[in-house]
Amino acid sequence: MIVREYASCDECGTVHVLRIGIGAEPVQAHHFECRNCGQEMGVSLEDKIGMSFGPNATRAARDDSGPVVNLHPSFVFSKEEIGSADAFPSIEFGSKLIDAMLEARARVGLSEEFPSFSTDAPRRARVIEEWPQLRAGWSLTRNGKLDLAQKRIDAFVGTAGYEDTPNSIQDWIFQFIGDLTRPYFERLWEGLFEQLWIAAQKDDFERFVAYYSTELSVAHGRRYFEICKTYLGAFAEFSQVHQLVASNIAVDDSYVAASSNFDLTRMFYGNAFEAFGDNIEILTALNNLIEDRPFDQLRSITFDAYRTTDKAGRTKAFADNPALAAIAGEFDNQLRNASHHGGMTLDRGTGVIEYRAGKGGQGDAETISYAAYLARSSRLFIQLLLVFRLELLIANKFGARLPV
Numbered sequence: 001m002i003v004r005e006y007a008s009c010d011e012c013g014t015v016h017v018l019r020i021g022i023g024a025e026p027v028q029a030h031h032f033e034c035r036n037c038g039q040e041m042g043v044s045l046e047d048k049i050g051m052s053f054g055p056n057a058t059r060a061a062r063d064d065s066g067p068v069v070n071l072h073p074s075f076v077f078s079k080e081e082i083g084s085a086d087a088f089p090s091i092e093f094g095s096k097l098i099d100a101m102l103e104a105r106a107r108v109g110l111s112e113e114f115p116s117f118s119t120d121a122p123r124r125a126r127v128i129e130e131w132p133q134l135r136a137g138w139s140l141t142r143n144g145k146l147d148l149a150q151k152r153i154d155a156f157v158g159t160a161g162y163e164d165t166p167n168s169i170q171d172w173i174f175q176f177i178g179d180l181t182r183p184y185f186e187r188l189w190e191g192l193f194e195q196l197w198i199a200a201q202k203d204d205f206e207r208f209v210a211y212y213s214t215e216l217s218v219a220h221g222r223r224y225f226e227i228c229k230t231y232l233g234a235f236a237e238f239s240q241v242h243q244l245v246a247s248n249i250a251v252d253d254s255y256v257a258a259s260s261n262f263d264l265t266r267m268f269y270g271n272a273f274e275a276f277g278d279n280i281e282i283l284t285a286l287n288n289l290i291e292d293r294p295f296d297q298l299r300s301i302t303f304d305a306y307r308t309t310d311k312a313g314r315t316k317a318f319a320d321n322p323a324l325a326a327i328a329g330e331f332d333n334q335l336r337n338a339s340h341h342g343g344m345t346l347d348r349g350t351g352v353i354e355y356r357a358g359k360g361g362q363g364d365a366e367t368i369s370y371a372a373y374l375a376r377s378s379r380l381f382i383q384l385l386l387v388f389r390l391e392l393l394i395a396n397k398f399g400a401r402l403p404v
Helices: 089-107 127-142 146-159 169-181 185-200 205-233 242-246 268-279 281-290 311-318 322-328 333-340 370-398
Strands: 002-009 015-021 027-033 040-046 050-053 057-059 068-071 344-347 352-356 365-369
Touching: 002 040, 002 050, 015 040, 027 068, 040 057, 050 057, 089 185, 089 242, 127 146, 127 169, 127 205, 146 169, 169 185, 169 242, 169 370, 185 205, 185 281, 185 322, 185 370, 205 268, 205 281, 205 370, 242 370, 268 281, 268 311, 268 333, 268 370, 281 311, 281 322, 281 370, 311 322, 311 333, 322 370, 333 352, 333 365, 352 370, 365 370
Parallel strands: 015 068
Antiparallel strands: 002 015, 002 057, 027 040, 040 050, 344 352, 352 365
16 A cells, blocks of 8 residues: 655755555654755654654645655665656565565475464554563563563563463563564574584583573673664664565665665664674584584684684684574675774665775775665674574573573
8 A cells, every 4th residue: 555645845845746655563754865955854654643744844735746755664666666656666575575475384384375363363563563562571671670571571462462472571582583583584593493402412512501691691682682772773764674684585786775764774784793793602602512522612712712803704613504604694894894883874865875895994985775785784683683592592491591
């Protein structure tokens, strides 16, 4: 469904024809460039409230002679379609999403017939609805307010549409992550699961669990919480690509993200890179066990020495293990440097980010579309969630401290 609205730029008065696709989330926030003067404009659409205009935008009378601005909370647009009154990205991507779901069902032996749901069953909560509740329960748990956290859990999850209702904060996070990473990344999760059970049979595994509890869990949990706050707090922006990435649908430089609230996302890749580069030390420890060494001994250096190495090279420690290496497919140190140090500029008119590669931003100029940047950020975030889910499983199954 597409809603047509008209908005004038408060700076220059240009009236824009807005074609706004309706997505699943209860709040849609869009930021875009005035097609005349280049100033940032914005509109938002919220359930039970309706359309609001701003910044720098006012509802205008119908004027179909103005420039067309296509907006959608769940999809990006091809460069050829971004200014077209005939753009329907839901048609192109909708079929790909269905194919991804069918493939996932076939892989686990389910039929292509989707199950029917009772109208009496609770609707599955949407990300923007659920995250504030989960964040509050998680924060209370981190602050030691376990009774208040449990009240939050009990008050919300029963109406959140889970088939298997969570009864603890770790179970809630575990299932929430599962929903955010399906369908494609479920297969990568299964590979991680298998590697964990191989490691768990090794003689040094018990010592690893004790070390994880005392030395790694607290810091890892803090990083997961902070990155989830950043990504899910900006989900109105990342939602343009999230489900496409979770379905392994390519979003490259040939696509344009209609909404470009770059201030929310410009440093995300760098921060996620840092968190991922730190927390994948757990994959290295498991790989040491799998290769029949003590968990704290790599092939040529100790685990303590590994933890002091440059993050950009840390994935090499498990590069020969396909299941573990698959979790680190997105890990670009050049993009990290530009993002982490504010070295990127976005041209909203073209939807292209420019940055300089090399240490200190002294290398050659590189470009990436904002759509592709969002997609790569989302993929890195999902990879981090898979590692988080693995740590939750280790804590639950083997009695380690929860990384929350």
